Amino acid sequence: MVVMGEEPRRRLHPLSPLLHGAKALVVIVVALSWQTLREVGLGFFALMVLVVVIGAVIMSVVSWYNTGYHVVGHELRVYEGLLWRRTRAIPLERLQSVEVVRPLLAQLTGLAELRLEVVGGGKTEAPLAYLSVADAAALRDRLLAIAGRAPAAAEDAATPLAPPRVPGDGPLLLAVRNRDLVISQLLTPQAMFLPIGVAFVVVQFGFDPSWSFIGVASTLTAIAGVLLQPVRRVLSDWNFRLSHADRAMRLRFGLVETRSQTVPVDRVQGVTATWPLLWRGHGWLRLTLDVAGMAGQENGNNETDRLLPVGTAAEAERVAGTVLPGVTLGGLAFAPPPPRTRWFHPLARPKIGVALTDRVVATQEGLLTRTVMLVPYARIQSVRVVQGPLQRLLGVATVYADTARGRSATLRDRDLAEAWRLADDLARLGRAARQAAPDRGAAVVPAPTTDPDAAPLQPST
Structure with missing residues (x-):
């Protein structure tokens, strides 16, 4: 039943069940071992695979028939399930980014998957595949476009007769050369130590014939596992393109799986710059x-965190x-922690x-890999001052500026009086930034206090 003024529900593409069935086939073949093939024979093995695949396709068709979506007001509603019906309403004002992913x-079939990222989500919300x-x-x-409007304005634009429009990708801001991408991944610890691992296998196998084939295969498998991360990074960042339009960043990248990601600039919680030693x-x-x-994902493998590979x-x-x-x-003037904290960081203190x-x-x-984290004041959710037992002995404390992303800007080992002043400054600047930014925090906020008696840490120009 369709309510007057409400757009009808839409289904996914009719080929969706076939793609899900193909993915199930890969899982089935991997799950069934060669031992099973030897025991039951090729004919029965193929029959088992066929029956399971047909069952998976039937289940995919049933799931596709009972899955639908449409936009209602300021929400995207997704309906799914046969025995247990589930309706998910995703408030678009919480929308952080949208990805168009093409495995x-x-x-090969001309299709794509739409993935939504929302505030506080631990995983993709209701991917449409x-x-x-x-x-x-x-x-x-x-x-x-709806997410960037007020809810009242979005109500008027919810009908399919006049869908909101946004500009295209805009002018190209940056294109990463694939040659630089490959060289950068060769200059990683995994790739640098690969020749040593291969030489170890060759020498061990040449001078110790008793070393079994299984030992060689296991070592090579371990080496391949170590090399997998830089290879995955090259494949995922291939042909990286970055453009900027309508206060949104448009990122396109990927070789085997292409991605087109759109991130509104006003939703960015912070930017991290990293200088690896070998780069x-x-x-x-x-x-x-x-x-x-x-x-x-804090281990650097997040497929949706890149800005410049x-x-x-x-x-x-x-x-x-x-x-x-x-x-x-290049214009940031960093103030180091007090000299007495050298007991905590004998070598790295000048780099903090x-x-x-x-x-x-x-x-x-x-020290070896330099990292700089930038957090806009408007994105600060809370400020904490933490002092451990050793810090109490030296009269220092660490200030944490927490964001909605779950990460924190860590102002490490500051003088205790300075730490409390910094916490007060960050809390005040955060409130001022949120109040002065009607367009989600894009406005300029007042600079921190420059009174030398009140705050020894001066703002950089």
Whole structure:
């Protein structure tokens, strides 16, 4: 039943059950071992696979028939389930980013998957798999356009007769060369130690014939596992393109699985710049995004956190300045912790620092791999002052500026009086930024206090 003025529910693409069935086939073949094939024979084994695949396709068809979605007011509603019906209402004002993902099978069939990231989500909200590429792109633009409006305005735009429109991808801001991407991943610890591992296998097998084939195969498998991360990174970041339009970042990347990600600039919780040790000879660094809906992965493998996989300082300045207007990485003047904290960081203390600008709080740390984290004041959710037992002996404390992403800007080992002043400044600046930014925090906020008697840490220019 369709309520007057409400758009009808739409189903996913009719080929969706076949793609889900193909994915099930891969899982089945992997799950069934060669031992099973030897025991039951090829004919019975093939029959088992066929029966299970047919069952999986039937279940996929039933699931597809009972799955639908439509936009109601300021919400995207997704309906699914046969025996247990479930309706998910996703408030679009909580929308952080939208991805159009095209795995290999989807590319061959001209389909795409739409993935939504929302505030506080630990995983993708109600992924729509699969839609045609045109439908996925149109729905992405429509959801982002509604998410940028007030709820009352979105009510008037909820009908399919006049869908909201957003500009295209806009001018190209950056294109990463695949050659630089490959070289950067060769300059990683995993790739650098690969020749040593291969040489170990060759020498061990050549001088110790008793070393079994299983031992060689196990060692090679371990080496392949170590090499998998840089290879995965190259495949996922291949042909990386970044453009900026209508206060949103448009990212396109991927070889085997292509992704088209749209992140509104106003939803960015922070930007992290990393200078790996082996990259410094080329002057390269990496930029990653912190967005509230992209939760969980702190190990660098998150497929939705990239902003610049590899680039020069000039390219990083251009990209960072687009996401955080008015902020320059090279212009940050970091104040180190007090000299007495050298007992905590005998070598790394000069590399630890804090800088306050009129827009962001920046922290720096790392001896071999330097890391700088930038957090806009408007994105600060809470401020904490933490003092451990050893810190109490030295009269220092650490200040944490928490964001909705779950990460914190860590102002490490500051003088106790300075730590409390910094916490007060960050809380005050955070309130001022949120009150002065009707468009989700894009406005400029007042600079921190520059009274030398009140705050020894001066803002950088």
